[in-house]
Amino acid sequence: MSSSIIATDLVRHKEGKIARDIFVSPEVYQRELKQVFGRSWLLVGHESQIPNKYDYFVSRMGEESVIMTRDKTNKIHVFLNTCPHRGMKVCRYDQGNARVFTCPYHAWSFSVDGNKNAPPGGLVGVPHFKKAYQGGLDKSKWGLVPVAQLVNYKGSIWANWDKNAVDFETYLGDMKIYLDAVLDHRDGTPGGSEVIGGIQKWKVPSNWKFGAENFIGDLYHITSHRSVDMVSIGPSGAGRRDTIKLDDEAEKHIIRKPPPRMGSIGFPNHGHGLIGTQPHYAEPDYAASFTLTPIVEEYYKEIYHRRVENLGKQSRVLTPVGTIFPNCSFHGMQPRALFTWHPNGAQEMEMWKWYLVDADAPDEVKNVLRQYYLRYAGPAGLTEQDDMENWNYATSASSGARAGLYPYNYQMGLGFESQATDIKDAIFTASVTEQNQRLFYNRWAEFMDADSWDNLHPDASNNFHDILARSQS
Amino acid sequence: MSQSSSNQRSDAIEALLLQREIEAFYYQEAELLDERRFEEWLDMLAEDIIYFMPLRRNVKYGEHAASENTRQGLDAAWFDEGKHTLTQRVAQIATGIHWAEEPLSRVRHLVTNVQVEQRPHNTDGPMEIEAKSRFLVYRNRINDETDIFVGKRTDLLRHQDSGWVVAKRVILLDQSTLLAKNLTVFF
Ligand code: FES
Numbered sequence: 075m076s077s078s079i080i081a082t083d084l085v086r087h088k089e090g091k092i093a094r095d096i097f098v099s100p101e102v103y104q105r106e107l108k109q110v111f112g113r114s115w116l117l118v119g120h121e122s123q124i125p126n127k128y129d130y131f132v133s134r135m136g137e138e139s140v141i142m143t144r145d146k147t148n149k150i151h152v153f154l155n156t157c158p159h160r161g162m163k164v165c166r167y168d169q170g171n172a173r174v175f176t177c178p179y180h181a182w183s184f185s186v187d188g189n190k191n192a193p194p195g196g197l198v199g200v201p202h203f204k205k206a207y208q209g210g211l212d213k214s215k216w217g218l219v220p221v222a223q224l225v226n227y228k229g230s231i232w233a234n235w236d237k238n239a240v241d242f243e244t245y246l247g248d249m250k251i252y253l254d255a256v257l258d259h260r261d262g263t264p265g266g267s268e269v270i271g272g273i274q275k276w277k278v279p280s281n282w283k284f285g286a287e288n289f290i291g292d293l294y295h296i297t298s299h300r301s302v303d304m305v306s307i308g309p310s311g312a313g314r315r316d317t318i319k320l321d322d323e324a325e326k327h328i329i330r331k332p333p334p335r336m337g338s339i340g341f342p343n344h345g346h347g348l349i350g351t352q353p354h355y356a357e358p359d360y361a362a363s364f365t366l367t368p369i370v371e372e373y374y375k376e377i378y379h380r381r382v383e384n385l386g387k388q389s390r391v392l393t394p395v396g397t398i399f400p401n402c403s404f405h406g407m408q409p410r411a412l413f414t415w416h417p418n419g420a421q422e423m424e425m426w427k428w429y430l431v432d433a434d435a436p437d438e439v440k441n442v443l444r445q446y447y448l449r450y451a452g453p454a455g456l457t458e459q460d461d462m463e464n465w466n467y468a469t470s471a472s473s474g475a476r477a478g479l480y481p482y483n484y485q486m487g488l489g490f491e492s493q494a495t496d497i498k499d500a501i502f503t504a505s506v507t508e509q510n511q512r513l514f515y516n517r518w519a520e521f522m523d524a525d526s527w528d529n530l531h532p533d534a535s536n537n538f539h540d541i542l543a544r545s546q547s
Numbered sequence: 548m549s550q551s552s553s554n555q556r557s558d559a560i561e562a563l564l565l566q567r568e569i570e571a572f573y574y575q576e577a578e579l580l581d582e583r584r585f586e587e588w589l590d591m592l593a594e595d596i597i598y599f600m601p602l603r604r605n606v607k608y609g610e611h612a613a614s615e616n617t618r619q620g621l622d623a624a625w626f627d628e629g630k631h632t633l634t635q636r637v638a639q640i641a642t643g644i645h646w647a648e649e650p651l652s653r654v655r656h657l658v659t660n661v662q663v664e665q666r667p668h669n670t671d672g673p674m675e676i677e678a679k680s681r682f683l684v685y686r687n688r689i690n691d692e693t694d695i696f697v698g699k700r701t702d703l704l705r706h707q708d709s710g711w712v713v714a715k716r717v718i719l720l721d722q723s724t725l726l727a728k729n730l731t732v733f734f
């Protein structure tokens with residue numbers, strides 16, 4: 075796997091300097107499709123998108139189209155969406171229900187269940203099979219290509235092209251507790267979320283990593299969203315999110331014991347990071363967040379009490395945003411969503427957004443959440459519109475020959491990381507910092523340069539200890 | 548000329564006048580938007596307006612009615628909102644620090660193929676009619692950034708004392724993956 079690119083030279087994370095090449099260079103991009111997207115765990119979709127057998131949803135892994143489907147035994151499969159015969163895209167719909175996918179070009183057909191000679195996704199129909207091939211085609215070898223590894227994690231479906239990659243939970247490490255906080259019911263019981271129908275997909279003239287690094291912990295950029303705060307889109311009528319403006323004296327006693335301090339939490343051995351709290355063992359006091367819609371507010375008050383009861387003294391965390399390496403990010407609180415930053419060339423990405431609600435929430439609650447999500451997020455969201463503008467022009471203003479000589483600055487908080495409490499292999503910084511961006515790009519560089527998963531195992535990494543050894547705090 | 552053919556003729560003239568009136572309404576709306584007179588544009592919308600732009604999906608023949616477009620009030624969409632949020636969008640632009648529209652884009656609305664459904668929808672309340680139109684919205688910003696949005700609007704127009712207002716607008720944008728990085732223009 076020789077390459078003229080040595081990513082660890084481009085990512086000088088110890089100095090807080092990262093070359094612009096990694097955001098604009100087609101050569102870097104071509105390599106990351108293989109080295110990063112070919113070996114990482116990628117979010118494909120959610121089981122609630124395909125509730126019945128043979129339902130399918132067409133998704134992406136990296137640049138490529140994949141079909142996520144469910145067989146007659148309810149087992150979920152993910153196949154590369156290209157015909158083994160001459161490459162035709164086998165399924166050009168976004169969703170549907172099919173037991174067999176028949177290629178439009180020469181009509182090879184592939185069965186979701188397979189049969190006694192073919193695995194799931196296997197080739198079961200070939201026109202003129204006997205006459206044209208005369209026994210020279212082994213159907214069992216020419217089915218749709220399945221992913222090497224697949225996992226259903228609390229309803230979210232993840233896949234990996236590399237059979238040597240570590241299993242999903244090892245890959246997550248303790249980031250798992252933050253993904254749980256996104257996927258679990260608001261009342262603290264495991265799982266229970268579903269996707270609101272319809273996935274927003276849109277193209278942004280930006281390198282995909284701008285999205286990933288923004289969500290991994292760019293608390294610093296909230297200043298760019300001041301125009302939204304000024305017009306107040308939050309569900310309590312103030313600011314962007316859960317800001318509370320309560321004039322009602324009677325209600326004041328139930329709010330405002332703030333949750334434990336939020337900070338940046340990062341996993342240097344894994345490449346994940348988030349903004350959130352370290353584990354805490356009691357529920358912070360109730361915070362009213364839907365005061366504009368009393369029915370929803372009442373519902374969440376009730377959920378709060380259920381949560382206090384369900385979680386007892388167990389560990390819990392809060393996380394507004396985070397990124398699971400490499401290209402899945404989330405909003406863990408409001409507006410609750412999973413999204414992917416699909417690479418579409420060095421200077422373009424396609425953003426996909428899955429909005430989440432508790433499956434058993436009343437319709438009225440789901441509707442209020444949905445309306446809030448849509449005014450906050452996505453290409454028409456008052457908040458996110460400005461993010462796309464920033465990532466667009468950051469990419470284009472970095473592609474010049476002159477600009478390319480000057481690395482970006484990632485020095486914020488460098489050398490002041492501390493060990494997180496009660497989370498394995500995690501670092502923590504209480505104030506605004508770029509620790510998570512640094513560890514993300516360091517992990518990215520490791521993927522770019524490593525020949526195989528033998529050199530990528532998170533449990534064999536020294537990154538976490540190295541950062542703490544260099545730290546002054 | 549017989550009585551009935553003269554009635555027919557006067558109905559046809561009425562229809563023509565209404566058609567012309569609705570077209571003039573749309574041209575005025577486009578003028579306000581293109582001239583960035585957003586506050587005045589808001590006055591052309593009913594207080595209870597439903598402003599909805601669904602997501603569009605690629606589905607199999609025969610499944611379009613059921614699942615091509617996401618559903619108003621239930622699913623994800625590009626827009627599914629009322630006047631309050633539209634007013635906030637206008638206010639956000641006016642902050643001068645809404646970076647997606649600062650500097651302002653150059654936007655032009657071409658409105659065409661206007662079809663007015665002549666029969667008033669309700670007889671007791673204010674007169675409401677359905678009007679369909681097709682649009683091409685052109686956006687150009689900074690130097691070479693250009694987006695072209697083409698689609699169809701199905702409006703419910705209500706006649707108030709002040710004149711016509713849009714009471715419901717369903718906007719079908721003819722794209723599935725949105726080809727623009729954001730939606731900062733009004734349709
Ligand atoms: S390309 Fe699919 S059958 Fe030939």
Ligand SMILES: [Fe+2]
Nearest residue numbers: 295457458461
């Ligand atoms: Fe942002």
